[in-house]
Amino acid sequence: MAVRVQREDFDIAAEVARLTAGRTDIGAIVTFTGRVRADAGQLAAMTLEHYPGMTEAELNRIEAEAQARWPLQASLVVHRVGELAPGDNIVLVVTASAHRQAAFEAAGFLMDYLKTRAPFWKKETSASGESTWVEARQGDENAARRWS
Amino acid sequence: MSEIGPRNMKLLYFAWVREKVGRSAEEIVLPDGVATVADVVGWLKTRGPQFDEAFARPELIRAAVDKVHVKPAASIAGAHEIAFFPPVTGG
Numbered sequence: 152m153a154v155r156v157q158r159e160d161f162d163i164a165a166e167v168a169r170l171t172a173g174r175t176d177i178g179a180i181v182t183f184t185g186r187v188r189a190d191a192g193q194l195a196a197m198t199l200e201h202y203p204g205m206t207e208a209e210l211n212r213i214e215a216e217a218q219a220r221w222p223l224q225a226s227l228v229v230h231r232v233g234e235l236a237p238g239d240n241i242v243l244v245v246t247a248s249a250h251r252q253a254a255f256e257a258a259g260f261l262m263d264y265l266k267t268r269a270p271f272w273k274k275e276t277s278a279s280g281e282s283t284w285v286e287a288r289q290g291d292e293n294a295a296r297r298w299s
Numbered sequence: 300m301s302e303i304g305p306r307n308m309k310l311l312y313f314a315w316v317r318e319k320v321g322r323s324a325e326e327i328v329l330p331d332g333v334a335t336v337a338d339v340v341g342w343l344k345t346r347g348p349q350f351d352e353a354f355a356r357p358e359l360i361r362a363a364v365d366k367v368h369v370k371p372a373a374s375i376a377g378a379h380e381i382a383f384f385p386p387v388t389g390g
Contacts, residue, residue: 200313200314201389202311205363208366209366230389241389242389266387268368270363270387271390273388284385284388287387
């Protein structure tokens with residue numbers, strides 16, 4: 152059970168291997184990876200800002216909530232900050248449980264709550280050099296509400 | 300129950316709130332009568348045009364007291380750190 156905020160990239164296979172090493176009770180592993188998407192090639196760069204200290208605290212609260220709701224045997228949230236380019240990884244969520252349903256549901260819950268609660272902010276720079284802060288989406292708010 | 304003496308507090312700003320107010324953090328002394336997060340916003344708006352502009356639409360501002368999300372009506376009694384930021388956009 153862990154959360155990490157880091158500038159460097161992550162290796163999905165290595166993270167899963169570390170999380171499940173020596174475990175024979177895990178029957179299902181779900182991984183979600185979020186990446187920087189360049190819609191119609193307009194995005195040149197993305198900068199992720201966060202609130203050090205609160206980010207980790209909030210991710211820990213979200214992970215604890217997931218553990219309280221589902222029988223998880225292991226979980227991991229890794230979120231990158233700093234300068235990212237199209238195609239770069241942003242976030243990794245791994246959930247492990249005895250059976251698939253808990254792992255699938257908990258991974259969805261972690262992402263929905265992360266997107267509406269963890270203090271990260273994205274700033275996009277277009278190919279023409281203009282920078283704009285990404286606005287929060289109502290759809291993310293609605294997705295998070297389905298768990299309450 | 301009223302507190303005695305000045306209340307020193309750290310304020311933090313993130314994303315476009317940080318850019319609009321022109322700083323990421325500051326130590327301040329809150330005047331008497333400032334009891335809630337909304338009161339702090341109201342007081343901040345009196346501190347100059349950049350604050351007035353940053354907090355012009357309070358519905359776009361979110362706040363955390365000591366690293367926990369709070370509503371505008373939340374009390375700031377005993378708080379050490381208050382952060383103001385736009386709705387989050389991670390993930």
